[in-house]
Amino acid sequence: MLKNAKQSNSKTFVLRMKREQQKRSFFGGLPPPKRVVLFFFALIILGAVLLSLPAAQNRPISFFDALFTSVSAVCVTGLSTVSMADTFSLFGRVVILVLFQTGGLGIMAISTMVALMLGKRIMLQERIMIKESFNVDTMEGIVRITRNLILFALGLETLGALVLTWRFLPYYGWLSALGQGFFHSVSAFCNAGFNLFADGFSAVIMDPLTSITLMLLIIAGGLGVTVIAALSRYLTRKAKHLSLHAKLVLTVSACLLVGGFLVAFLGEFNNPATFGGKSLGEKILSGAFFSVSARSAGFNMVDTYHLNSFTQFFLIFLMFVGASPGSTGSGIKTTTLGVLAAVAFCIFTGRSQVAVFGRSIGAETIYKALAILLLAIFWLMAAVFLLLITEKLPIGPVLFEVVAALSNAGISEGITPGLSIAGKVIVMITMFVGRLGTLLIGYVFANLIQPKGIHYPEEKIIIG
Numbered sequence: 001m002l003k004n005a006k007q008s009n010s011k012t013f014v015l016r017m018k019r020e021q022q023k024r025s026f027f028g029g030l031p032p033p034k035r036v037v038l039f040f041f042a043l044i045i046l047g048a049v050l051l052s053l054p055a056a057q058n059r060p061i062s063f064f065d066a067l068f069t070s071v072s073a074v075c076v077t078g079l080s081t082v083s084m085a086d087t088f089s090l091f092g093r094v095v096i097l098v099l100f101q102t103g104g105l106g107i108m109a110i111s112t113m114v115a116l117m118l119g120k121r122i123m124l125q126e127r128i129m130i131k132e133s134f135n136v137d138t139m140e141g142i143v144r145i146t147r148n149l150i151l152f153a154l155g156l157e158t159l160g161a162l163v164l165t166w167r168f169l170p171y172y173g174w175l176s177a178l179g180q181g182f183f184h185s186v187s188a189f190c191n192a193g194f195n196l197f198a199d200g201f202s203a204v205i206m207d208p209l210t211s212i213t214l215m216l217l218i219i220a221g222g223l224g225v226t227v228i229a230a231l232s233r234y235l236t237r238k239a240k241h242l243s244l245h246a247k248l249v250l251t252v253s254a255c256l257l258v259g260g261f262l263v264a265f266l267g268e269f270n271n272p273a274t275f276g277g278k279s280l281g282e283k284i285l286s287g288a289f290f291s292v293s294a295r296s297a298g299f300n301m302v303d304t305y306h307l308n309s310f311t312q313f314f315l316i317f318l319m320f321v322g323a324s325p326g327s328t329g330s331g332i333k334t335t336t337l338g339v340l341a342a343v344a345f346c347i348f349t350g351r352s353q354v355a356v357f358g359r360s361i362g363a364e365t366i367y368k369a370l371a372i373l374l375l376a377i378f379w380l381m382a383a384v385f386l387l388l389i390t391e392k393l394p395i396g397p398v399l400f401e402v403v404a405a406l407s408n409a410g411i412s413e414g415i416t417p418g419l420s421i422a423g424k425v426i427v428m429i430t431m432f433v434g435r436l437g438t439l440l441i442g443y444v445f446a447n448l449i450q451p452k453g454i455h456y457p458e459e460k461i462i463i464g
Contacts, residue, residue: 040103040436043103044067044070044074044432045070047073047074047095048063048071050095051088051095052066053091055089056088056089056091056095057089058086058087061082064421068080068081068427069082069096073100073192074102075330075431076100076104076190076435077192077193077408077431078187078193078194078298078410079193079401079404079405079410079412081417081424082417084096085197090179093183093196096194097186097187100186100192100194101186101190103190103192104189104191104192104328105149146225148229148232156189156220157217158185160189160213160214160216160217161178161182161184161185163209164184165177165178165181165182167209167210184196184214188213188214189217190328191221191222191296191408192297192410193297193410193411195299215289215293218292218293221297221327222253222296222323222324222328223249224323224325224327225327226243226246226326227249227250227324227326227327230243244356244357245335247356247357248334248335249334249335249338252337252338253334256295259291260294260314260318261288261290263311264287264290264291265286267308269283271306271307273302274286274303274306274307275287275302286301286302289301293411294409294411295321295323296319296329296330296407297329298408304412312396312400316399316400316403319331319403319407319409320332320380320403320406321336322334322408330408330409330434330435331434332372332373333372335369336372339354339361339366339369342355354366379406380406383405383429384398384402386426387419387423387427390420391419397415398415401415401427405430405434406434407434408431408434408435
């Protein structure tokens with residue numbers, strides 16, 4: 001009896017502590033993955049309401065167009081059903097900037113910074129939620145890393161904005177140049193793809209300082225919070241070696257950047273509709289900007305419709321891979337590609353252990369990479385199939401649009417405004433899934449279907 005009473009008191013104490021933690025929690029008591037989904041959804045609805053106000057518009061648009069713009073901004077995609085250059089007022093542009101700044105850095109990162117400023121304690125559930133939001137594997141120092149990330153991002157965005165403002169001054173007044181500078185600096189770092197130029201960046205990208213500034217912002221935003229932190233510790237000699245994660249991200253990112261440049265530079269060298277009429281220096285700059293922007297930022301430098309077919313195909317691959325975990329970009333991520341390449345190499349060479357840079361990769365990481373790839377392919381095929389039903393369009397532009405939405409790259413062949421209501425809904429859902437990640441969405445739904453803790457007998461299946 002005494003033992004049962006002690007167990008009962010212990011359970012009561014645990015339950016009371018959990019309830020007390022939820023009351024003190026800054027973010028509420030729902031499970032972390034579901035809260036991330038709901039918070040993103042709530043931010044989208046709030047953004048749509050604000051963008052539908054007359055004060056946010058230079059010309060009237062429907063609530064549906066405001067909703068699409070809000071989804072695209074929060075999911076840092078850049079696809080739009082209306083012209084950004086002349087549709088939204090100053091207030092509307094500020095709303096869009098705040099939406100993709102919050103969506104890019106992460107709702108949990110912003111909320112954590114607000115909580116720290118208000119003197120709130122970040123509880124265990126919030127730390128788990130931040131970890132889920134950044135898609136990292138450890139909570140060690142997560143609050144400190146989040147704070148440093150915010151400060152780093154704001155500092156880099158401000159520096160980039162000042163450089164861009166200086167370059168825009170010959171074409172705009174002080175206030176307009178400053179607004180353009182901050183908008184495009186934040187858009188670049190967040191890999192959002194939004195721009196306020198009627199013809200994209202083709203009019204300004206040939207300025208080396210402007211293009212290099214934008215490229216550096218895109219690369220920094222696409223590396224990811226853990227890589228930035230690891231590089232900072234390594235460069236300041238607080239750490240003797242880079243982590244395996246950082247090495248893999250930097251290696252895969254470098255390979256994709258070089259590969260994208262070579263395909264764009266060589267493939268479009270004599271194409272009169274893209275790079276053909278430019279000087280050698282302009283072609284090099286255009287190829288570099290194409291490669292950097294393609295994976296997640298989505299700034300249009302040339303009309304993608306006029307790209308050669310093999311360049312378009314490689315662009316789809318770059319968009320599908322995307323940026324790195326914990327970054328402002330999306331896609332299946334560079335580490336997923338790196339891990340799967342290591343698995344393939346291991347199989348082809350007959351090795352018993354999957355290893356990279358002298359370190360082995362665990363089975364859980366491999367399973368996660370395979371799950372991300374399969375879920376992304378499944379969603380991609382489903383979205384393309386549905387769009388082919390709802391839209392009277394060839395498969396090429398539809399595939400391009402879906403990959404751009406799923407990877408949140410935002411590069412389009414111009415079919416977005418002409419999609420039907422059903423088609424736009426499919427694209428919006430795809431952007432939402434792409435931003436949160438197919439693994440997180442799959443986790444939320446899988447828990448409703450398959451209970452945990454069940455073990456089945458093993459049996460072999462012939463593969464290949």
